Amino acid sequence: MLKTITLLLGSLLIMTATTTTDAKAADLAPENTLLLDLKDGQVKIKLMPDIAPKHVERIKTLAGEGFYDGIVWHRVIDGFMAQTGDPTGTGTGGSELPDLDAEFNDYNFGRGTIGAARSASPNSANSQWFICFDDCSFLNNQYTVWGQVVEGMEHVDNITRGEPPKNPDKIVKLRVADTVKEETAE
Numbered sequence: 779m780l781k782t783i784t785l786l787l788g789s790l791l792i793m794t795a796t797t798t799t800d801a802k803a804a805d806l807a808p809e810n811t812l813l814l815d816l817k818d819g820q821v822k823i824k825l826m827p828d829i830a831p832k833h834v835e836r837i838k839t840l841a842g843e844g845f846y847d848g849i850v851w852h853r854v855i856d857g858f859m860a861q862t863g864d865p866t867g868t869g870t871g872g873s874e875l876p877d878l879d880a881e882f883n884d885y886n887f888g889r890g891t892i893g894a895a896r897s898a899s900p901n902s903a904n905s906q907w908f909i910c911f912d913d914c915s916f917l918n919n920q921y922t923v924w925g926q927v928v929e930g931m932e933h934v935d936n937i938t939r940g941e942p943p944k945n946p947d948k949i950v951k952l953r954v955a956d957t958v959k960e961e962t963a964e
Contacts, residue, residue: 806928808956810834812841814930815950816937821930822955823892826923829883833894833903833924840873840905841952850946851937859914860937861895862949863906867942872904881922887914890927890934909934 812823827834840846846862852869853861864871880900887893887910895906903922910917911934927934938947 806955808958809954811955812837812925812952813955813958814952816930816933817947817950818936819930819933821933822928823925824928825925826885829885830881830894830922830924832878833881833922836875836878836905837907837924838954839875841954842957845873845905846949846952848948848950850942850948852942852946853908854937854939854943854946855941856939857912859908859910860934861906861908863895863904865905867946869906869942872906875904877901878903878922881924882919883923884919885923885926887917887921887923889913890931891923892925892927893917893921893923896921911935 806822806824810825810827812825814821814823825834825837845865849862849865850867851860851862852864852867853859861869865873878894878901880896880903882900885891889910889912891910891914893908893910894903895908896903900920907924909927938945940946
């Protein structure tokens with residue numbers, strides 16, 4: 779009897795976890811979903827315009843221009859995060875667009891959370907961003923959260939580590955999901 783109850787509870791737990799992941803993926807609006815192609819596969823990112831509208835618009839603009847395609851992951855710290863978005867690959871560069879004002883919010887920096895990288899000035903975010911490997915709640919209310927990985931985190935986990943990595947991985951392609959339909963229709 780105890781074995782049956784344990785198996786039943788285990789099955790319910792697995793079904794709940796699967797349903798939650800599927801529900802997140804199913805709820806994605808194409809205009810607010812990024813498709814990040816990495817060497818090992820595709821990562822789906824839910825954009826959060828409700829909490830960081832200026833940052834989301836910036837990422838969508840730069841992704842639409844192909845800005846991120848081929849850019850390296852220049853700072854990848856095991857147990858912390860992977861950072862990209864600098865066209866120079868040094869961690870000191872950005873786009874030609876003006877820096878953004880901070881849009882700090884209450885979203886927790888957990889595994890798969892994406893935030894805007896910046897210098898010491900809160901209003902210095904531009905094109906660089908990072909994905910948290912683990913809980914990074916110590917960053918809460920100090921950096922702008924603008925997205926959350928909802929599928930493919932295992933591919934993020936495979937990004938080569940280093941500060942900078944000896945042979946850094948690159949973003950193969952980054953685009954907004956609703957533009958993919960347009961690309962395939964042509």
